[in-house]
Amino acid sequence: MFKTKKVAKRELILAEAAKLFKDRGYSGTSMRDLAGQVGMEAASMYNHIKSKDELLDTICFRISDTYISQLAEIEATAIPFSEKIKALVRLHIRLMVEDGAAVSVANHDWKYLPEPRLTEFKQARKNYEKGFAALIEAGIAAGEFRPVNVSVALFTVLSAVRWVELWYRPGRGLSAEELENNILTVLLGGLAQR
């Protein structure tokens, strides 16, 4: 007997939890709400999960780990810095489109992580930002980017991608590819006509 069923149920709970956490927030979502969405009683979920905290932990760190490993991969690739930034922006957009609920939770509800995981998460994010900033800085040094304040550029780019979670619905108007191209045009080329 394999536990494929059990894993599937756990994944179902995680997926529904991400959706509810995104819509109502972590504190605003009760285990009974979640159970209703999953299709069982709240108590029954504890056959598949350890706690509400654990759900949040799993959702947040899966996203965090994805970003970190992808950053390492891009750092190791021999392409111009502008292409590295593009690849990172594309990664953000793609993850947002494909797993928007989880990304949203990792962006907003990480603060409800209990210690010591909260500190670990913040550290991981800081490391990611540091790596991202280093790419921008190197791009400026290489003459590929304009000499703007690195932190401002970093956070402007990171934030400019967040609205996708709030607004974008695939199959309604823009395709994911058009979305990427438009955002990259604004971020890299700027709004003003040259």
Add this chain to the structure above:
Amino acid sequence: MFKTKKVAKRELILAEAAKLFKDRGYSGTSMRDLAGQVGMEAASMYNHIKSKDELLDTICFRISDTYISQLAEIEATAIPFSEKIKALVRLHIRLMVEDGAAVSVANHDWKYLPEPRLTEFKQARKNYEKGFAALIEAGIAAGEFRPVNVSVALFTVLSAVRWVELWYRPGRGLSAEELENNILTVLLGGLAQR
């Protein structure tokens, strides 16, 4: 006898509520937490406020009203479209710097507004976005902006300003003015060297 004292206490409660809602979220903040921050018992606050919902309502609509009235003012001013966009971006940054907690609450916790105020808030925001988008569209038509997707440009600009609430601390490194200039450079001129 005037109620200046009562109003002052009410404003204190509102200010502390905005701070706590920002840090812990609306659902994650209890009235006892808030009372502790204000310096009285939870029950005592009800001499100054009607309910927890009312706090959220006041915080959200004060911000919303500010944006709407300022947009109307900018729309009525005879300046180039690029200057109108600049003025709006500056407004967002300035409000974020001056009243970051309230802006953050209006950005994130509006979804906990009870009906019918929730619908009113969403409608107000939609109207604001429509007005903002019209300015971008007119700017493109006038040849001031590059012909990008208007919605993408709108949300990219609106989001690019949100990180200020998460990251920027006045008096640490950048001044508010440098901040504005750097963000405007990235958004209007783009990251890439021309």
Add this chain to the structure above:
DNA sequence: CGGATGCTAACGAATGTTTGTTTACATTGT
């Protein structure tokens, strides 16, 4: 005096989680 403002105590409802039990099915021993 009398209203404004604070407190303690308490309310019912909702919270995350544990307990005890049942059902259904897979595995084992013979």
Add this chain to the structure above:
DNA sequence: ACAATGTAAACAAACATTCGTTAGCATCCG
């Protein structure tokens, strides 16, 4: 082949705690 055993997964009920809010009473101040 089949009863015995083990286990996964669901449930209802209850746990202690916390929630927003109200009631009743004290105290201060003009």
